[in-house]
Amino acid sequence: MANGKNALSDLSIDELIPILDSISDAIFIDDAQGFTIWINKASEELYKIKRKDIIGKHVSFLESEGIFTPSVARLVMEQKKEITIIHENKDGKRLLTTGIPIVDAKNKMSKIITTTHDITELINLQNELESVQNKLSGLNAQEGFSDIIANSPSMYNVIQLTRRLSDVDSTVLITGESGVGKGVIAKLVHENGNRKEFPFVKINCGAIPENLIESELFGYESGAFTGSRKNGKKGLFETAEKGTIFLDEISELPLNLQVKLLQVIQEREITRVGGVESIPINVRIISATNRDLLALVRQGKFREDLYYRLNVVPISIPPLRERPEDIIPMIRIFLNQNNKKMKEHKEIDSKAIAILMKYPWPGNVRELQNIIERLMITTKGTNIHPENLPSFIIESASIPEPAASAEGKSLKEALDHAEREILLKAAEKHKTTRAIAKVLGVSQPTVVRKLQKYHLTEKVEISDL
Structure with a gap:
C-alpha cells in the first residue's frame, strides 16, 4: 500500500476539485500577483458570486465590487505572511478569514490560499450570552436603581x-x-x-x-x-x-x-x-x-x-463629559421615551450619534435630555441626521483637538494618551469592535468602553457598539 504522501500526490486535479467543493468553508486560490485561479462552491454561496465570473479577476477588482473588504489575499501579498481577520460580506455576515502564502522551492510566493468561515451565528450567540451576563450583573449591582x-x-x-x-x-x-x-x-x-x-x-x-x-x-x-x-x-x-x-x-x-x-x-x-x-x-x-x-x-x-x-x-x-460610556445608552432611552410620548418611531443616525459623542455637554444629562426632545420635535421624517443637530453642537464637534504630547503630563495622562493613540490606529485599520478586541487582546465590551471614553466611536460602525 502506498504511504500517505505518495497517495496524496497521486490525486489528480479532477479528483481534488470535488473534495475542495465538498468543504463547507469558502476557499479562494490566487496566484502571487493576486489573480483568482479557482474558488469552491462554498465561496459562490457565501459571497453570492459565480466561479466563471471570478476566475482571472484581480483582488483589487473584487474589493472595488464590494465582494469582500478588505481582501485578505492583498494583505498577504503586502505583508508576505499569514493573515487572519474578521470582516463582513455584502449581506452583513461576520466572517473569519485566513490567508496563507504558498512558497515554491526557491522560497518565493507562488500562490495564496484563503479560507473563510461564517461565524455570524457564533458571534450572535456570544452577544446574547454577554447581554444575559450584563443583565444579570446589572440586576445584582443595581436592583432598584433602574432610573439611572x-x-x-x-x-x-x-x-x-x-x-x-x-x-x-x-x-x-x-x-x-x-x-x-x-x-x-x-x-x-x-x-x-x-x-x-x-x-x-x-x-x-x-x-x-x-x-x-x-x-x-x-x-x-x-x-x-x-x-x-x-x-x-x-x-x-x-x-x-x-x-x-x-x-x-x-x-x-x-x-x-x-x-x-x-x-x-x-x-x-x-x-x-x-x-x-x-x-x-x-x-x-x-x-x-x-x-x-x-x-x-x-x-x-x-x-x-x-x-x-x-x-x-x-x-x-x-459630569457627563467624563463618563462617555453613558451617553449612547442615554440617547437610546430618551429617544424611546419621546417616541412613546409623541407616538413617533424616530431613529437617530450613527453619524449624528458620533457628533453628539464629541460634544462636551456643559448642561450634562438635563441638556442631553432636552436636546433629544428638541430633535424629536424639529426633525421631519423618521431619521435624525447630522444636519438636524443644532449648529452649536456641530461646530463644537468640528473643532480639532489640540495635538497631545506626553511631555509635562502626569503618568495617568501620558498612559491615557498612549492608550488613545493605540485605539485610534486599531480603529482606523479594523472597522468593527470585535476585530479591534481580537487584535489588542482584550474583550469587546472593553473596546467599546474605551472608544466611548476617548470619543472615537465615529471610527467604527455605531451598530457594532
Missing part, C-alpha cells in the same frame, strides 16, 4: 455607594455640576431605604426669597407675621416627618439660617417662627450643591461647622 444609567465605572461606583447609604441614616452631601442628576440620586437613596414609605420633601434653597425660607423650612405660629395663616403652618421639616428632606442648592442658604439648620441637625428639633415650643423631628437630611462648599467656607460664606455636619458621607457625581 451607570455603564461607566465612575457612575457604577456612585450607584454602589448610593445602595450602601440607603441602608443607613447618615447625613449625605451630593455634589456635582448642574444637570448631572443630584436630585435623582437623592430620591434613590430615599426610595431604597427604610424611610421609603414616608415623605420625600424637596426644597430649592436658592429659589425661595430669603425672608420666606425660614418659615418654609420650620413653619410658623399664628400671628407670626403680617399675612400669616390664622392657625399657623407646618414647615417642610415637619412635613417630612419619618421621611427625607432634600435641601437642594444648600450653598444658597443665608448665614443666619445656617446657624438654625446646624441646631436642627444637632438637637433633632425645630422651633416654628414666632413660637417658643421645641418640636422634635425624625427626618433624614440630604443636601446637594453644584458649588465648592469648602471654598465658600474659606471665603466666610458658609459655616465650617455646618459643612462638616452635612458632609458626613459625600457623593460626587461626575
Whole structure:
C-alpha cells in the first residue's frame, strides 16, 4: 500500500476539485500577483458570486465590487505572511478569514490560499450570552436603581455607594455640576431605604426669597407675621416627618439660617417662627450643591461647622463629559421615551450619534435630555441626521483637538494618551469592535468602553457598539 504522501500526490486535479467543493468553508486560490485561479462552491454561496465570473479577476477588482473588504489575499501579498481577520460580506455576515502564502522551492510566493468561515451565528450567540451576563450583573449591582444609567465605572461606583447609604441614616452631601442628576440620586437613596414609605420633601434653597425660607423650612405660629395663616403652618421639616428632606442648592442658604439648620441637625428639633415650643423631628437630611462648599467656607460664606455636619458621607457625581460610556445608552432611552410620548418611531443616525459623542455637554444629562426632545420635535421624517443637530453642537464637534504630547503630563495622562493613540490606529485599520478586541487582546465590551471614553466611536460602525 502506498504511504500517505505518495497517495496524496497521486490525486489528480479532477479528483481534488470535488473534495475542495465538498468543504463547507469558502476557499479562494490566487496566484502571487493576486489573480483568482479557482474558488469552491462554498465561496459562490457565501459571497453570492459565480466561479466563471471570478476566475482571472484581480483582488483589487473584487474589493472595488464590494465582494469582500478588505481582501485578505492583498494583505498577504503586502505583508508576505499569514493573515487572519474578521470582516463582513455584502449581506452583513461576520466572517473569519485566513490567508496563507504558498512558497515554491526557491522560497518565493507562488500562490495564496484563503479560507473563510461564517461565524455570524457564533458571534450572535456570544452577544446574547454577554447581554444575559450584563443583565444579570446589572440586576445584582443595581436592583432598584433602574432610573439611572451607570455603564461607566465612575457612575457604577456612585450607584454602589448610593445602595450602601440607603441602608443607613447618615447625613449625605451630593455634589456635582448642574444637570448631572443630584436630585435623582437623592430620591434613590430615599426610595431604597427604610424611610421609603414616608415623605420625600424637596426644597430649592436658592429659589425661595430669603425672608420666606425660614418659615418654609420650620413653619410658623399664628400671628407670626403680617399675612400669616390664622392657625399657623407646618414647615417642610415637619412635613417630612419619618421621611427625607432634600435641601437642594444648600450653598444658597443665608448665614443666619445656617446657624438654625446646624441646631436642627444637632438637637433633632425645630422651633416654628414666632413660637417658643421645641418640636422634635425624625427626618433624614440630604443636601446637594453644584458649588465648592469648602471654598465658600474659606471665603466666610458658609459655616465650617455646618459643612462638616452635612458632609458626613459625600457623593460626587461626575459630569457627563467624563463618563462617555453613558451617553449612547442615554440617547437610546430618551429617544424611546419621546417616541412613546409623541407616538413617533424616530431613529437617530450613527453619524449624528458620533457628533453628539464629541460634544462636551456643559448642561450634562438635563441638556442631553432636552436636546433629544428638541430633535424629536424639529426633525421631519423618521431619521435624525447630522444636519438636524443644532449648529452649536456641530461646530463644537468640528473643532480639532489640540495635538497631545506626553511631555509635562502626569503618568495617568501620558498612559491615557498612549492608550488613545493605540485605539485610534486599531480603529482606523479594523472597522468593527470585535476585530479591534481580537487584535489588542482584550474583550469587546472593553473596546467599546474605551472608544466611548476617548470619543472615537465615529471610527467604527455605531451598530457594532
